[in-house]
Amino acid sequence: MGGSWPPTLGPAPNTSQLRGALQARQKRVPLAYVLGEVEFLGIPIRVRPGVFIPRVDTETLILTVQTYITKRTRVLRVADIGTGTGCLAIALALHYPRARLWAIDRSPMAVRTARENTARYRLESRVWVLRGDLLQAFRPHTLDLVVTNPPYIPTSHLPTLPPEVQQEPKEALDGGPDGLSVIRPLLQQALDALVPGGWLFMEIAPPVRDRVIHTAKRFGYRLVAMEKDLGWIDRVLVLRTPS
Ligand SMILES: C[S@@+](CC[C@H](N)C(=O)[O-])C[C@H]1O[C@@H](n2cnc3c(N)ncnc32)[C@H](O)[C@@H]1O
Incomplete structure (x- = not known):
């Protein structure tokens, strides 16, 4: 497939397209990159090499937000960090x-892809996709809610990941020496950017769970819940800033 995008596998791919797809899989290119699309909570989402x-597992993050934040909530100002x-x-x-959302990523390829996906659902008037570093662009107390699935894998674990995962962008996976290199500044910046009593929903994994909870409490967050994914693994941390 040679990294071509949009994907060349349509509903009725021809022989050479199929051969290209098979060759890509033999090289352990992730199936999602071969197909150019995945479903997230039943929503078709385009994806290309260079983008996570x-x-x-991450669907649990949305289901958790839906548990705590009612649909009737007044206008919600939301940031999705590392979109x-x-x-x-x-x-x-x-x-x-009624939500207005800022979708932020440091990667130009992610920003381009997120813009295409947003346009596909005609959400450009409420979802703004911007290139940026964490929450640096936000003024104090301007957000009600932050959602994030940050890179949280300790650097030393990266070589143990399956070959397919190693073809995903390193900056999407690499959480630094202890897995918290991105999470620590994110927690710190969210304290400012969120309104008092604001919500932070963060995907994590068991190897970093205790360190993240400890750091969040030290910063003054209230731990509301730790929700499990469908595999019964601790996955989503629910935090609130002090009121
Ligand atoms: C694990 S991926 C999550 C992507 C998407 N939210 C999801 O759940 O499928 C983490 C994302 O964070 C982005 N990222 C890493 N460091 C960042 C930073 N300092 N500021 C903004 N985005 C960052 C990466 O480029 C990557 O797209």
């Missing part, structure tokens, strides 16, 4: 018609 592939394909921002925008 949305995972089923990747834009899957979280899009799922939230479709569920909360």
